Amino acid sequence: MDRVKRGVVNCVLLGFGVALSGAALQFSSSPTPTLDQLVFCGCAKLHVGVNPQNLVSVEFKNCQIDEALVSELVSRKTIGALSLRDCNVQTNSLRILAESLDLKRLEVDAGSFDSAQEFERLLSQLHLESLSLKKVAVTDSQLREINFSNLKQVTVESCDNLSLESLEYLASAPKISFLNFQGLSLSKNDFQRVRSRHPDVEINVDPADFKEFSALVEVDAKMDLDDSLGLVGITIENRKIDEEVFRTVDVSRLEHLALNRCHISKPLLASIGAIKSLKTLSLKQSRVSPAGLKHLQRLSQLIVLNLDDVYSRRSHELVLPELPGLQFLFANSLSFSDAMFEQLQPMSLRFLSLGPGVTEAAIRKLAADQLRTLALCGWHVDEKLLQCVLCSHEVSDLILVDCSVDQMDLDDPELFDHLNSLRLIKSSVPQSTLLQLTQIAPSLAIHASFE
Structure with a gap:
């Protein structure tokens, strides 16, 4: 009691x-x-x-x-x-x-x-x-x-x-x-x-209650407004979107647009390319056309572009748009040719994610002086590839996502001079390799996540 x-x-x-x-x-x-x-x-x-x-x-x-x-x-x-x-x-x-x-x-x-x-x-x-x-x-x-x-x-x-x-x-x-x-x-x-x-x-x-946004409500969009009620952010997922949507809504101040898991037509990409104020654009897991992507090169203020897992009937023809001001590029599903890597060189890239459709020679040619974070997605990582990545670029953060890492014989501490952190996400790494890393680079922060 x-x-x-x-x-x-x-x-x-x-x-x-x-x-x-x-x-x-x-x-x-x-x-x-x-x-x-x-x-x-x-x-x-x-x-x-x-x-x-x-x-x-x-x-x-x-x-x-x-x-x-x-x-x-x-x-x-x-x-x-x-x-x-x-x-x-x-x-x-x-x-x-x-x-x-x-x-x-x-x-x-x-x-x-x-x-x-x-x-x-x-x-x-x-x-x-x-x-x-x-x-x-x-x-x-x-x-x-x-x-x-x-x-x-x-x-x-x-x-x-x-x-x-x-x-x-x-x-x-x-x-x-x-x-x-x-x-x-x-x-x-x-x-x-x-x-x-x-x-x-x-x-x-x-914001969905405003009559001006009725077209976006029909496609179940999430909206962000600034203090003066200007539309600055739109998120739409898992929808087939009519290109007329962005012609019936004032997007002149739009800065953030996410169309994930959507069917995105060439005319819609042309409409997106006309939104000159965009700073971040995500087309993650969406279906796009190779010709449509070219319209994005008009986005002169774009800083972040997420093309992870985009697909097309002609995926081999997907070409990265030229975006000199781009700093963050997520492109784990694109097969980069040498020509595409040459497009990356004038960009001020600080973050880049790549899928396995890239050769080691292409990685060496990547002359992105400001690149600080590199993410490899779905790669088979051996000692040769690791040396290629760390010797070619002064990256401070290396991220391995869904990667399989070989057992390695690491004996060169200078290889890790510029590396501050190694993040392992859903990647398999031999325990002996992890032990070597902790011994040869004791100041390296290693983070592992398997979920």
């Missing part, structure tokens, strides 16, 4: 149609336990035979909130926060809640109310500081009944009957500091107007 003497912070009551007493809860009458949160899950009627002197938060889940249950709880007069999740609240229960409780926080998630009039009355009589409504059939007119004299925070999600009117009304509350509206149909101009009128209120909305 030590737990009872110290008091209980959280109590969860499970069951349906169960009458619980103090004995059932194993609470002794002396001393009286202190509860600050009580949760009822799936209970039609409950009799709580304890006296929670400091009960401040009550949560109902999947309950029928009737008059008897509410009367039992409000008799405590200490409830300051109420959460109703998937509950049906009867008319008399709403009336009792409105008249008897001094609630500061109210949360309603997917609930229903027998009386819309009593729900309005509840909102008007309570002096709430925080209100959260999710999947509730509340209207603009009902929300206007709220007593917002003390209201500081409001969260609204997927309440389909609410409009911009409710956002504007709540933003005018005298003490409001935070508004979070999800699932509200509006334009960027509407949102900017409300935000400019109430600069001291933090107002959050989902």
Whole structure:
């Protein structure tokens, strides 16, 4: 009974149609336990035979909130926060809640109310500081009944009957500091107007709710906006994308674009090539056309290009676009010819990942003076290849991904002079080789991950 003497912070009551007493809860009458949160899950009627002197938060889940249950709880007069999740609240229960409780926080998630009039009355009589409504059939007119004299925070999600009117009304509350509206149909101009009128209120909305981005919503895109609501990031995965998408959305300030596991046509690549502001582009595991990739050479500000595992019907014809400012290149599926390596030389590459379709001679020809990190993916690494890589370039970080490493006889410590770290990801390395590395290059940081 030590737990009872110290008091209980959280109590969860499970069951349906169960009458619980103090004995059932194993609470002794002396001393009286202190509860600050009580949760009822799936209970039609409950009799709580304890006296929670400091009960401040009550949560109902999947309950029928009737008059008897509410009367039992409000008799405590200490409830300051109420959460109703998937509950049906009867008319008399709403009336009792409105008249008897001094609630500061109210949360309603997917609930229903027998009386819309009593729900309005509840909102008007309570002096709430925080209100959260999710999947509730509340209207603009009902929300206007709220007593917002003390209201500081409001969260609204997927309440389909609410409009911009409710956002504007709540933003005018005298003490409001935070508004979070999800699932509200509006334009960027509407949102900017409300935000400019109430600069001291933090107002959050989902970019997918903006009418200007409806084309992106249809392809289930994730969007990032800057402070002025300019579209700066788009992520789309596993979709066949129509090239018209980027013609119907303002992408003039777009900096980051990820189209992973997508079917990317030549016209779409041409549209992407016209987005001059792009700094990072990922086409990982996507289907592309050799001719389409050439359009990317117009991206003069591109810093990061991810072509890992791209494929084409004519993969042998895939050619890397000329991008002088490129610093990070992921290209583990491209078969680099000597000519393609010559294209890399004028680039300011700092990171490069390569697949096994590259010859050692080509690696030696790579004259990327700023290259610091080299990742080899799917290679069979022997001593000759390791010497080729480390002698040809002053790389400080070498990454081996899905590689098979031979047993080696390493005896030249100068080989590792420039190498700071060796990362082994899902690669098999003989224990004797690892032991030699630790002995010949004791300052080398070796990280291994097999997941």
